[in-house]
Amino acid sequence: MDKTDNLPWVEKYRPSSLDEVYGQSDIVETVRKFVHEGRLPHLLFYGPPGTGKTSTIIALAKEIYGPNYKNMVLELNASDDRGIDVVRNQIKSFASTMQIFSKGFKLIILDEADAMTAVAQNSLRRIIEKYTKNTRFCILANYAHKLNPALLSRCTRFRFHPISEQAIQERVQNVIMKESLQISPTAEESLLRLSGGDMRRALNVLQACKAALGDDTLEIDQDMIYECIGAPHPQDIELALDSILKDDWTKSFLTLDQVKRSKGLALIDLISGFVEVLSNYDLKPKTRIAILSGLSEIEYGISKGGNDKIHTSAIIGVIKGALENEK
Ligand SMILES: Nc1ncnc2c1ncn2[C@@H]1O[C@H](COP(=O)(O)OP(=O)(O)OP(=O)(O)O)[C@@H](O)[C@H]1O
Numbered sequence: 001m002d003k004t005d006n007l008p009w010v011e012k013y014r015p016s017s018l019d020e021v022y023g024q025s026d027i028v029e030t031v032r033k034f035v036h037e038g039r040l041p042h043l044l045f046y047g048p049p050g051t052g053k054t055s056t057i058i059a060l061a062k063e064i065y066g067p068n069y070k071n072m073v074l075e076l077n078a079s080d081d082r083g084i085d086v087v088r089n090q091i092k093s094f095a096s097t098m099q100i101f102s103k104g105f106k107l108i109i110l111d112e113a114d115a116m117t118a119v120a121q122n123s124l125r126r127i128i129e130k131y132t133k134n135t136r137f138c139i140l141a142n143y144a145h146k147l148n149p150a151l152l153s154r155c156t157r158f159r160f161h162p163i164s165e166q167a168i169q170e171r172v173q174n175v176i177m178k179e180s181l182q183i184s185p186t187a188e189e190s191l192l193r194l195s196g197g198d199m200r201r202a203l204n205v206l207q208a209c210k211a212a213l214g215d216d217t218l219e220i221d222q223d224m225i226y227e228c229i230g231a232p233h234p235q236d237i238e239l240a241l242d243s244i245l246k247d248d249w250t251k252s253f254l255t256l257d258q259v260k261r262s263k264g265l266a267l268i269d270l271i272s273g274f275v276e277v278l279s280n281y282d283l284k285p286k287t288r289i290a291i292l293s294g295l296s297e298i299e300y301g302i303s304k305g306g307n308d309k310i311h312t313s314a315i316i317g318v319i320k321g322a323l324e325n326e327k
């Protein structure tokens with residue numbers, strides 16, 4: 001047994017070089033060019049989860065320093081609750097140790113920097129300036145707007161966009177081959193769509209599906225994907241929606257309740273399912289607006305708590321009401 005066999009797939013298949021970072025070729029090319037021209041600036045990578053920020057900077061470090069890159073790189077997780085003083089001291093001792101065999105600068109990776117307090121970010125900008133001579137910072141964050149503008153202006157920014165379905169497909173097919181998995185075409189299509197540009201999610205779902213494969217089922221099918229991702233199956237959504245459109249109020253309520261219970265769905269999953277299915281319906285703009293704005297209010301309400309029965313009734317009310325008005 002290979003020692004990588006019990007690793008989660010997101011780690012097992014973490015890109016080991018920049019060439020294995022999928023779907024972010026513009027960024028990869030640019031940072032590579034910086035390195036080859038020997039003028040790497042401070043970097044800021046931001047964007048949604050699972051799009052390759054951490055992977056790219058680690059791969060870049062490997063490309064700069066080779067296999068022993070760990071000596072030249074300090075990885076700090078900014079959201080660790082240790083206070084800026086600890087961070088400052090770590091950076092200070094790391095940056096000031098003499099590099100006898102140095103290749104210029106050392107790299108400091110600050111992960112999840114948007115979770116730092118404003119005060120901490122403020123002191124960070126001084127730290128960056130102080131150590132620019134022999135270090136480069138790479139700041140990783142999900143949201144750039146949560147970062148201090150003064151910090152932003154010290155870095156060259158790269159936005160990691162959600163990974164395209166095509167790029168996820170390439171990676172997923174690669175993994176499927178290496179793991180000798182079988183997956184039906186519809187299941188693959190759903191996996192790519194439901195991953196929403198998040199490679200981590202795609203790999204996690206695939207691994208969960210593999211674990212769910214029994215001895216007699218060899219192929220991953222669409223139902224398994226929906227189950228592992230916890231998203232409602234379009235058929236269930238259609239069923240619930242159909243009932244709202246055709247049945248009286250009590251019956252629709254019972255159908256919704258039934259779908260929720262039997263499939264283990266939360267009301268909030270049903271709402272996103274409705275929105276997706278309704279986007280394929282031919283509705284008057286006014287009706288669509290009424291439904292969407294109604295559902296969004298309910299969604300907000302659910303996120304704040306409240307009574308499930310009331311919310312369920314409200315959903316039926318919104319959809320029925322909007323369609324009544326259309327007539
Ligand atoms: N562009 C990509 N190419 C190949 N694999 C990727 C890519 N993006 C993510 N992955 C896979 O997903 C896992 C998580 O990626 P990574 O840690 O780089 O995401 P991240 O952008 O840093 O996310 P977060 O914002 O949550 O920190 C990686 O181990 C890798 O397996």
Ligand SMILES: [Mg+2]
Nearest residue numbers: 053054111140
């Ligand atoms: Mg990360």
